[in-house]
Amino acid sequence: MPEACLEFYTKNMGLELVEDGEYALVFKLKSLELRISKVPAFNPHPFTVLDWMVEDLDVAMNLLERKGVTFEIFKGMGQDERGVWQVPNGKTKIAWFKDPDGNVLSISQRAE
Numbered sequence: 001m002p003e004a005c006l007e008f009y010t011k012n013m014g015l016e017l018v019e020d021g022e023y024a025l026v027f028k029l030k031s032l033e034l035r036i037s038k039v040p041a042f043n044p045h046p047f048t049v050l051d052w053m054v055e056d057l058d059v060a061m062n063l064l065e066r067k068g069v070t071f072e073i074f075k076g077m078g079q080d081e082r083g084v085w086q087v088p089n090g091k092t093k094i095a096w097f098k099d100p101d102g103n104v105l106s107i108s109q110r111a112e
Helices: 002-012 057-066
Strands: 016-020 024-029 032-037 048-053 084-086 092-098 104-110
Touching (some): 002 024, 002 032, 057 104
Antiparallel strands (some): 084 092, 092 104
């Protein structure tokens, strides 16, 4: 589903498209690039494949929700009502969501 992926990463995630090639979509991430391969068949993994560190998890979640992102709540994880899980040491908070292909993505905030 390259079209759905392209729309999700540009409109929902706000990433800048660098290239929509025959084999991959490439997005700009500040001074880095994110390359997403185009494949004929794909089975997503049940674990996080990509995470973005954010300064303020609540602000980032609000922004993504306004853009149509839905956060996941996983049974037995002990997340709050919004889907935020706090690492037992209390220094990191994480929220998960999925892209159109079912990849598990997350945003996280690490306390100083």
